[in-house]
Amino acid sequence: MSPTSTSLSTLTQAHCQALDAADPLRSLRDLFTVPEGVIYLDGNSLGVLPRATAQRVAQVVNEEWGVGLIRSWNSAGWFESPQRVGDKIAQLIGAKPGEVVATDSTSINLFKVMHAALLIAAPAIKQGLAGQKPAKNIVLSERSNFPTDLYIAQSLCAQHGFVLKLVEADQVASAITEDIAVVMLTHVHYRSGAMHDMAALTAQAHAVGALAVWDLAHSTGAVPVDLHAAQADFAVGCGYKYLNGGPGAPAFVWVHPRHAERFEQPLAGWWGHAAPFAFTPDYQPAAGINRYLCGTQPIINMAALDCGLDSVLAAQPLGGMAALRAKSLALTDLFIALVEQRCAGQGLELATPRPHALRGSHASFSRASSGYAIMQALIARGVIGDFRAGDPSAAPHSADGKDILRFGFTPLYLGYADVWQAVEHLVQVMAGEEYLRPEFNRKAAVT
Ligand SMILES: Cc1ncc(COP(=O)(O)O)c(C=O)c1O
Incomplete structure (x- = not known):
């Protein structure tokens, strides 16, 4: 089952859940600690914490450094x-x-x-x-x-x-x-x-x-x-x-x-x-x-x-990069189709090339204004993507000069129902004009 082979009328939450149930990479999500209530669409900026990392880092600190001290350059393979x-x-x-x-x-x-x-x-x-x-x-x-x-x-x-x-x-x-x-x-x-x-x-x-x-x-x-x-x-x-x-x-x-x-x-x-x-x-x-x-x-x-x-x-036995790529494209195709269908008329324009061969694993939408505030409103709802300001050196009125909302799709820990939920939040942010609230319009140092 692939969302791209699905007509728009079947872009439903139930269909997304069925895609997750049939996803051969689904088990990989258990390797990560995605916080409760968060849909993380920013692995293209900072990846999610793998479950194994905290214990391994504690071991390096407590045992290899704490006990092994300088000997660990050799004994621990540093x-x-x-x-x-x-x-x-x-x-x-x-x-x-x-x-x-x-x-x-x-x-x-x-x-x-x-x-x-x-x-x-x-x-x-x-x-x-x-x-x-x-x-x-x-x-x-x-x-x-x-x-x-x-x-x-x-x-x-x-x-x-x-x-x-x-x-x-x-x-x-x-x-x-x-x-x-x-x-x-x-x-x-x-x-x-x-x-x-x-x-x-x-x-x-x-x-x-x-x-x-x-x-x-x-x-x-x-x-x-x-x-x-x-x-x-x-x-x-x-x-x-x-x-x-x-x-x-x-x-x-x-x-x-x-x-x-x-x-x-x-x-x-x-x-x-x-x-x-x-x-x-x-x-x-x-x-x-x-x-x-x-x-x-x-x-x-x-x-x-x-x-x-x-x-x-860990994805190697499940098809490795080819399998990750296939799922990443399916997730982004689904996201693009849902945003274009459900947020039509809200000024969001796809800024990423549509053909698979011409794009990576994130999808960007441009908007003439309020891009930062829309992303802040999404983040407040637990949907974490990021914002990139319009390129000041771009030609006037070109797509590059507009605000960019970036959504990264890491197939290791994201599912199709996450995509559905993320778009549902975006629909509510746009329809309710939540992004106009003052708290979403104050810029932090890191965007
Ligand atoms: C294309 C590209 N190169 C380099 C970097 C960052 O380089 P550094 O890790 O040295 O800050 C980024 C960061 O987002 C990037 O997008």
Whole structure:
């Protein structure tokens, strides 16, 4: 049974309950602690707490740190945890064991791989010849890419004589020309949920001698990713979104083996040294991906991320990412159909592409105004999504310039009846104009 094959007249609560009863992934919900009365549609921002995490973190604190003390770097495997956790991430992104490390933040990892990519594109920058304009001197990205990606690219371009060229999403392919050194893109867009064709754009980049760097923040654990099949060059991604690693979880970094041995990363720290405990004064990069480590890792957060990954990998015997993707699409299809049917005339416009191949695991609706207040009213009812302000650099009156209500669908812990309930709350918020109440119009620091 799939909601997409169902006519609108059967979009009923009973039908949603029947879909849940027939859902082969239903048991995975028991791995999580979704608070009573909450319908959580924000796993694309901060994943839900897995049941195993609290106990595991307590064990790390009380036993491994409390009793094992410094011995735990060896006896509890702390030192190898970036690689051990990285190997679990590798299973979700089409990478091989030993190719991924969990470490630092997405922003910091992006800085490392962008620097490495620019060095490949223009080796002269390594000799401090940044004053000489590289033959290929353009970094290409999307105008509305996540700001941290743009800021990191801006700072590196300014340091090394490159120019950052930003185009609209639908112009990326035609902008990949001979003067492009690096194409830096986020696979699934943070506002719209639109998904790029990673293999096609990477092939296009390679055809003009450019490299492809991918941010998988909204992809890992959300959509099937195959970095090797796509022949990508570098990738980074987040641990706290669909990987359920908790606030501030380490991010990850992947480098295609064809590049891994060739370049030092710019943040040369002792954890990325070939022999950290030799304490030699000169830096010698470690083999392969290990050189992308820098300093001491946050072991408690790493343990939480490990549990988060187990909660995603628990889907492997049930069909893995393919099964998660099928359910995520069914949930979003259902949500979109219900909102469009039941909130018609309320100014909510789908801002996410409809075709499955063009979107990730969240659905966004734009509205000319009151987006923030509508989301606050929903949150007060226990339906947690989030709000993104209109993009101030967007063309006037374009969809990008409007408020965005984002709803993330994590198939591990969401069911079809949850979707029904969430839309029922939205209908009431809109029909009763609850969002006009003053308490929903006061902005908090984090939206
Ligand atoms: C596409 C993208 N990249 C990066 C980040 C965040 O990076 P960091 O974890 O370094 O704050 C986000 C956060 O939402 C994101 O959406």
